[in-house]
Amino acid sequence: MFEGGKSRFERVVRAFSTELYRYAYWLCRDRFVAEDLVQETFARAWQAWEKLQDENAVKAWLYSILRNEHARLFERKRLDRDDEQDLGEIPDTVSSNPHASLEIREAIHSLPQSYREPLLLQVLGGFSCSEIAGLMGISEGAVMTRLSRARLAFRQLPGWDVMTRKKAS
Amino acid sequence: MNCMELRRSLLVNPRLRDGDLQTHLAECAACSAFARQMESLESRIEEAARVPVPEALDERVLLRQSMRRPARFAMLALAASITLAVGLGILVVHERGPGGGEIVSGVALGSEHPAVAAISYVLDNEPQLLEEGRRGDPAVMRGAFARLGLNLPANGVTVRYLGKCPVVPSGTGEHVVLDTPVGRVTLILVPEQPFTSPVVVADRDKTAVARAVRTGGYILIADSLKNARQIEKMLM
Numbered sequence: 001m002f003e004g005g006k007s008r009f010e011r012v013v014r015a016f017s018t019e020l021y022r023y024a025y026w027l028c029r030d031r032f033v034a035e036d037l038v039q040e041t042f043a044r045a046w047q048a049w050e051k052l053q054d055e056n057a058v059k060a061w062l063y064s065i066l067r068n069e070h071a072r073l074f075e076r077k078r079l080d081r082d083d084e085q086d087l088g089e090i091p092d093t094v095s096s097n098p099h100a101s102l103e104i105r106e107a108i109h110s111l112p113q114s115y116r117e118p119l120l121l122q123v124l125g126g127f128s129c130s131e132i133a134g135l136m137g138i139s140e141g142a143v144m145t146r147l148s149r150a151r152l153a154f155r156q157l158p159g160w161d162v163m164t165r166k167k168a169s
Numbered sequence: 170m171n172c173m174e175l176r177r178s179l180l181v182n183p184r185l186r187d188g189d190l191q192t193h194l195a196e197c198a199a200c201s202a203f204a205r206q207m208e209s210l211e212s213r214i215e216e217a218a219r220v221p222v223p224e225a226l227d228e229r230v231l232l233r234q235s236m237r238r239p240a241r242f243a244m245l246a247l248a249a250s251i252t253l254a255v256g257l258g259i260l261v262v263h264e265r266g267p268g269g270g271e272i273v274s275g276v277a278l279g280s281e282h283p284a285v286a287a288i289s290y291v292l293d294n295e296p297q298l299l300e301e302g303r304r305g306d307p308a309v310m311r312g313a314f315a316r317l318g319l320n321l322p323a324n325g326v327t328v329r330y331l332g333k334c335p336v337v338p339s340g341t342g343e344h345v346v347l348d349t350p351v352g353r354v355t356l357i358l359v360p361e362q363p364f365t366s367p368v369v370v371a372d373r374d375k376t377a378v379a380r381a382v383r384t385g386g387y388i389l390i391a392d393s394l395k396n397a398r399q400i401e402k403m404l405m
Contacts, residue, residue, distance in 0.1 A: 010231060013230050013231055013234075014227045017227040017230055018226070021223070021226055022218060022219060022222065026220075035223060035229075038230060039229070039233055042230045043234065046234055101213070101216055102217075104213050104214055104217035105217045105218075108218060119214070122182070123214055123215050123218050124215075124218055129182075144181045147180065148177065148181055151183070151207070151210070152180065154214065155210075
């Protein structure tokens with residue numbers, strides 16, 4: 001099926017599908033659309049696989065494709081969404097404190113997209129400010145400002161210090 | 170590094186621990202507490218951002234890629250043919266006779282005819298879609314049935330799959346798979362793009378009926394014409 005690049009492509013799918021899905025979810029906040037975005041991302045990646053020069057850049061490349069696919073999707077049609085319902089739909093299977101986790105999700109959700117995206121690229125993708133700047137097409141300084149403001153927004157949450165103490169203990 | 174610089178750095182990256190920063194933290198209790206708080210908050214954000222991922226997502230991605238080339242061909246053919254049918258009124262084959270009608274072969278109509286392309290789309294894509302078990306919005310499906318003036322069969326009929334049909338232009342098509350007493354049938358509902366004339370076509374062991382209703386049309390794919398007719402009676 002994938003001829004020469006099959007095993008390499010498979011490895012990349014297995015390595016990055018999870019984090020790409022999470023990133024996609026926070027971009028569109030719809031589980032089904034998020035999976036479609038991941039599928040389309042890998043479809044496009046496979047089509048251009050031979051053009052990939054630097055294998056070390058594959059992760060940033062995939063994120064970049066996904067961002068573009070998301071933008072294309074939302075250019076084509078605006079998805080009607082019930083945001084609160086979406087957050088409620090996320091089963092909390094990993095959190096040690098589901099209530100606090102929901103509050104944080106709501107806070108992530110309520111961030112402006114321009115703050116949320118660099119934050120998620122850093123937290124989920126592990127990208128540096130310079131890499132985020134490259135992905136988003138903005139300056140590194142702008143990324144740093146947005147990351148700071150995003151985290152300052154969390155500090156405005158009622159009881160955020162209590163939440164962090166619980167986590168630390 | 171002073172306190173302000175340290176706090177600015179940690180707001181950008183709470184995991185940062187370079188030499189200057191470490192030195193300052195060792196000497197400043199207030200900043201040390203701030204750093205612990207920020208790190209704890211960061212763990213909370215990470216935890217919350219890691220939403221559950223659908224099981225076997227990577228397997229589905231790989232499976233979809235392995236099926237994509239033939240499937241995409243059929244999808245493109247169906248999209249193109251529906252567009253042509255709508256834009257140029259290309260459906261010219263008429264049914265003949267009450268309840269029976271003349272069945273046209275897929276070869277005679279060509280692979281780009283909507284009914285023929287629909288059969289290919291179903292055969293090439295449906296197994297994968299059924300395996301994924303995705304379910305669309307039942308309210309949207311009921312709305313599509315209503316707009317076309319069709320009854321959603323109830324007795325002994327189960328909706329096996331429900332989703333958007335990606336090949337219908339403008340994303341208005343619904344793809345419905347029904348398990349019925351006469352076997353499995355597929356309905357592609359096209360509520361806003363009418364076909365000009367009904368047609369029955371047999372191709373690759375399937376029979377497809379394409380019919381205009383109200384403001385749009387549907388393509389029904391079944392194992393035989395007899396089964397297709399029975400389902401159509403239930404729809405009307």
